[in-house]
Amino acid sequence: MENLAIAGGSILTMNPARDIIQGGTVLVENGRISAILPPGAPAPAGCRVVDARGCAVMPGLVNAHTHLYSAFGRSLSFGEDLISWLATQKGVIAQFDDEDFRLCIELGLALNLKSGNTCVVDAMALPAASGNRLYREALGLARRYKLLYVLARAYTNQMNSPDYIEDLATIERLSSELIEEFHGSADGRLRIELSPNLPWALSLEGFRMTRRLADRYQVGIHMHTSESAAYAGLIEKAFGHRSNIKVYQDGGCLGPDVQLLSCAHLTDEEFELIAATGTRVVLDPISGTTIGTGEPPTLKVAGNGNPSALATNGMASAGAQDMFESMKMMLSLARVKAQDPGAISVRRALEMATIEGARALGLDKEIGSLEPGKRADLICVDIDNVFCAPALDIESTIAFSCTSRDVRDVIVNGEIAVRDRKLLIADEATLTAQAMARASAAYERAKAAAGRNR
Numbered sequence: 001m002e003n004l005a006i007a008g009g010s011i012l013t014m015n016p017a018r019d020i021i022q023g024g025t026v027l028v029e030n031g032r033i034s035a036i037l038p039p040g041a042p043a044p045a046g047c048r049v050v051d052a053r054g055c056a057v058m059p060g061l062v063n064a065h066t067h068l069y070s071a072f073g074r075s076l077s078f079g080e081d082l083i084s085w086l087a088t089q090k091g092v093i094a095q096f097d098d099e100d101f102r103l104c105i106e107l108g109l110a111l112n113l114k115s116g117n118t119c120v121v122d123a124m125a126l127p128a129a130s131g132n133r134l135y136r137e138a139l140g141l142a143r144r145y146k147l148l149y150v151l152a153r154a155y156t157n158q159m160n161s162p163d164y165i166e167d168l169a170t171i172e173r174l175s176s177e178l179i180e181e182f183h184g185s186a187d188g189r190l191r192i193e194l195s196p197n198l199p200w201a202l203s204l205e206g207f208r209m210t211r212r213l214a215d216r217y218q219v220g221i222h223m224h225t226s227e228s229a230a231y232a233g234l235i236e237k238a239f240g241h242r243s244n245i246k247v248y249q250d251g252g253c254l255g256p257d258v259q260l261l262s263c264a265h266l267t268d269e270e271f272e273l274i275a276a277t278g279t280r281v282v283l284d285p286i287s288g289t290t291i292g293t294g295e296p297p298t299l300k301v302a303g304n305g306n307p308s309a310l311a312t313n314g315m316a317s318a319g320a321q322d323m324f325e326s327m328k329m330m331l332s333l334a335r336v337k338a339q340d341p342g343a344i345s346v347r348r349a350l351e352m353a354t355i356e357g358a359r360a361l362g363l364d365k366e367i368g369s370l371e372p373g374k375r376a377d378l379i380c381v382d383i384d385n386v387f388c389a390p391a392l393d394i395e396s397t398i399a400f401s402c403t404s405r406d407v408r409d410v411i412v413n414g415e416i417a418v419r420d421r422k423l424l425i426a427d428e429a430t431l432t433a434q435a436m437a438r439a440s441a442a443y444e445r446a447k448a449a450a451g452r453n454r
């Protein structure tokens with residue numbers, strides 16, 4: 001592994017003092033940041049120098065919730081309500097063969113890397129018949145792409161499509177196997193979390209088992225929560241009450257090792273319980289608004305004393321994997337809600353996308369800021385162009401002017417994965433051509449199957 005000197009950029013360290021070092025140099029040795037040099041200090045001999053003049057150099061972004069397997073359906077069903085949207089997307093996924101699945105995941109990994117997301121939480125629910133086989137495929141691909149990949153293995157034992165149902169003994173066995181084989185492997189780049197698929201779709205015993213496994217293996221719990229108003233009715237059918245958070249509380253699934261996505265329709269008492277238990281919330285401001293199911297409860301969680309994370313959610317509900325878009329949308333919606341541009345700061349959005357997001361996932365000792373000793377997961381964002389210049393306030397430029405297309409270089413675990421916007425791990429043109437061919441074939445099969453079932 002070569003040593004790197006990323007030189008001459010505006011370094012947004014996101015360190016405790018939130019220092020910004022104009023014209024400094026980030027030194028990388030053996031996959032970790034070894035020093036941050038002041039402007040003008042020469043790079044040590046033997047380093048490969050990456051000229052970062054004209055760039056903001058910042059920690060790689062933490063995308064705390066997505067679904068890579070939704071890549072093929074990313075242009076479909078934006079005009080449909082949540083239930084039809086799900087049916088369209090599941091219809092396409094149901095047609096996947098193993099090669100379709102692999103390509104879909106690979107496209108998602110490539111897109112996240114090129115978008116500057118060096119840490120990704122991938123919530124994945126697969127038909128029961130595949131056991132752990134396809135999860136292993138996804139983890140193998142993530143190892144090749146080198147980003148910090150958190151696979152949240154989703155599971156269900158009630159009120160769901162019959163082909164997704166597993167019994168609790170199977171869920172416990174398969175989850176344990178996956179954790180024992182992969183959690184912390186590949187130099188710590190692969191991680192596993194437990195993911196009850198939907199709050200009504202797992203029995204109370206299933207939630208209690210989830211807590212036992214989380215404690216036994218010290219892994220996180222990651223759950224979709226109150227994304228739409230319809231969640232409450234389905235929870236009532238399953239448990240006789242309407243509260244997402246009561247389900248988790250009864251099942252022992254609240255706490256600092258738990259991440260809840262969305263939380264768009266919770267009550268004030270539910271937010272109080274989240275705050276009191278140290279439970280983390282992941283905000284996905286693009287996804288809930290594109291489908292029209294809910295706005296992020298940013299102001300309810302931003303001041304609750306716990307770290308919060310930011311996410312894109314999957315391509316099929318977000319279109320892109322653009323964390324810059326997520327920052328801007330979160331800020332804008334919160335400010336409209338409060339009728340106050342001071343309701344939440346640009347810096348807070350940057351924190352949620354980097355160090356605070358990492359803390360919400362329990363990864364802040366390793367990633368989320370540019371400090372000596374941390375993993376060298378960092379990005380160079382081109383701010384010296386007509387889309388972003390003049391960048392007099394770099395934090396505002398990042399949050400309001402930049403998009404994922406401005407990410408020029410991506411370094412993961414000390415290795416250059418994207419250079420001058422070119423992915424070095426795979427050939428993008430081949431990847432997109434294969435994806436187009438396979439996705440359109442899967443979509444045609446899905447339409448034919450839907451016609452047969454009508």
Ligand SMILES: [Zn+2]
Nearest residue numbers: 123224313314
């Ligand atoms: Zn999701």
